[in-house]
Amino acid sequence: MSADRAIVERWVERVLQSYPAQTLPFLRGEQDPFRNPVGHTLRESLTILAGELMGKMDRQRIAQALDAIIRMRAVQDFGPSDAVRFVFDLRTAIREWGGAVPDSLESRIDELALLAFDHYMGCREQIFALRINELRLKARYAASEEGETP
């Protein structure tokens, strides 16, 4: 296994640990992306993020991968800090693998964490906006009870 691959595997494993223990074998083991959307999204996003952080830093690819994973964690049962904590797990993964985290990567990880928080807030705000929108529709439909048309 290449060094990068080994680090990604460790990273994925650490992030998986934030889910209930009984669910881990499934999240880890099921390879079909449609049967296991959560496990698949985690693996896919973290692989891209690790590749970019340790490589070219393609902003767009980072934004997309980050969005996929944050969007998911923003609706799961996590508080804000738990939802974005996975970014820092990369550091631990590298150390566990036996490497040192180079300074340049250190600052990239910090930057990613900040970006993750922005995405998280964006998702939460969107959820509230969607909810308000549904409430508004309900009110409009309730008005049609009085004989108004849609």
Place this chain on the structure above:
Amino acid sequence: MQETLIQIEPKPPRGDWRDPHVEFRKGSMCYSAAPKNLTYLGLPNPRVWQPTDSDWKLPPDWKKTILAGMKERLDKFRSFRLFMDVCVRCGACADKCHFYLGTADPKNMPVARAELIRSVYRRYFTLSGRIFGSLAGGRELTEDVIKEWYYYFYQCTQCRRCSVFCPYGIDTAEITLLGRELLTLIGCNINWVMEPVANCYRTGNHLGIQPHGFKDSIDFAADEASEITGLKIEMPINRKGAEILFVMPSADYFATPHYYTLLGYMMLFHEIGLDYTVSAYASEGGNFGSFASHELMKRLNAKIYDEAKRLGVKWILGGECGHMWRVLHQYMDTMNGPADFLEVPVSPVTGTVFENARSTRMVHICEFTADLIHHGKLRLDRGRNDHWNVTYHDSCNPARGMGLLEEPRYILNHVARRFHEMPENTIREQTFCCGSGAGLGTDENLEIRLRGGFPRANAVKYVKEKYGVNLLTCICAIDKATLPTLLEYWVPGVEVGGVHELVGNALVMTGEKERTTDLRGEALATESVLASGESEARHA
């Protein structure tokens, strides 16, 4: 040495599954039923309370009531006792529930959901459980268990996906319904089920729209259909002696994007000169009663046959509705039938006898329209849907509840040029639920809905990225109401529409004026849209 400011624990494994404690959080629970709705329906224990309260104000003899209720149902429904006894915990269903897949909460495995009630069954209704208690997998019935039931039975959309994979055919959706039914006995209901039930009972539809409001909505839509086509289109209401009674979900006449489907029905019926009527009394196909109890399901469902009898129609045609069809297919005949005052449905246009509806005397609009197309009775211009790149979501109830898989696809392939299926293990019998059915589709429960709808959205995202799909069609009112929110969050850029909306777009009507927009008022695609690299795609 790593310093941590906040100590963040990884998620604790939820220890012993027998521990019933659950935490109710805003955003991931449904509000309790308002007392006025329970009172209206004559249901027990109406009171003001919320799931987040520590005291649920249960009636003093609640435990006796639940156990007596269980006993009664174990005797009445053979399936219930069977489902309690035969599960071998093989786990085949475990990872098939969209709520489990989206939440990763082990108690959302269908087998665990059933175990919530099965453990109580073991403790009180089996010999080994009575003697050995928890050693035999039994569990005391406590208030916490009631709260846990509420939490998890209102985190199941009764979609039946799990039952497709169970070697014993255990239907967790049935178990959920029975669980909710037991909760109803002590007044633990959610408002988004009970308010629609009360309204349906009172005025015939779930928003409580009164007959004059119903007429206004229908007339308004008919005017709009007339304007689009340049023809004089009407939808008759309460017309005695019509050949066919048409029943649709009420959202079709008050909500969008359902409304465009209503326009589609109207145009189709006008073009073929159908002798039909709609009814203000049976103005709701959707059966919210089926989310709460067999009794309420029956009370609401009865209105359809009653009205068919009163109006003297020959048979019934039903619109794009989800649970109406599940109720019809599984229960209506024995519950409120036999409908021997009706005739076996025959299409007045093609002469086809709908043998499958020989006993219920009610035909699905997709069966009806597919038959028209099959006999070449409709002129269809597929190009009028070129601005849509379509996929199809099998709504759980028509797909798994009644096996309606081919007809909608047959229609779509005849009315649109670009159609792409989602991956095989996410459609047809294996379709993923929208995550908002069975009464859960309310705004206060949005986070649970977004989690439960993730597997569905994930498949939509795939076809969007791979084929450029921009319209998810479906034939269920709850889907149409809740999928737009879901997709806006997970897959922005994909809209939601009905099959008959696209029929209405493509239908070339006798004497119509030239169409420049679709039923939504959006400009039709020009030639160049299809020419830009996309060839005609049809996946049967």
